[in-house]
Amino acid sequence: MATQDNPPLSPAPLDRIDEAILDVLRHDGRITYEKLSTLVHLTPRPCLERVRKLERRGVIRGYGALIDLKVISPGLSLLVMVALSNQSGRAAQKAFEACIKACPQVFGCQLISGTFDYSLRMRCRDMEHYRVLSETWLNNSELHIDKLVAHPELADVKSGVGF
Incomplete structure (x- = not known):
C-alpha cells in the first residue's frame, strides 16, 4: 500500500x-x-x-466509437470554465461533481488548476438552453459556483483521439 x-x-x-x-x-x-x-x-x-x-x-x-455530436444533436458546443467560491470546501466540490455527472449536456469535465476550478465540455440546443441551465447551477446554493465563463465552439480544428 x-x-x-x-x-x-x-x-x-x-x-x-x-x-x-x-x-x-x-x-x-x-x-x-x-x-x-x-x-x-x-x-x-x-x-x-x-x-x-x-x-x-x-x-x-x-x-x-467516435460520435459526431453535430450529426445526432444539432446545437451549440461550449467550453465552460467554472470557479467555485474560495470558502466552498470539499462538500461543495462533491456536490458540484455529482451535479455535473448527472447532467446529460455535459460530456467532459476536468478538475484544473489556476483561476478556474473546472473545465466543462457541453452541448446545448442553443444559447437560451445554456442560459437556463447555467442559471439553475448558479442559483443552487449547494454548488457554491462563483463564476461561469462560456466559450462557444466555432470550429473543430483537431479532435483528440485516445487521450
Missing part, C-alpha cells in the same frame, strides 16, 4: 513496440490483430499478448 514513506511504484515503461501498438489502436481500435501485427512487425500471437497485457495494466482502458 502506498504511503508518504512508501510511494506507489511507477508503472513499467513502454517499449517501442508497445508505443507502436498504442499509436495504431489510438487511430483504429477496430483493426484486426492480423493487420496490427503486420504494422508493428510482430506475429499475431505475441501482438495479441501485448495488447492484452496493456489492457490488464490499464494502459488501454477500453474501446469505443
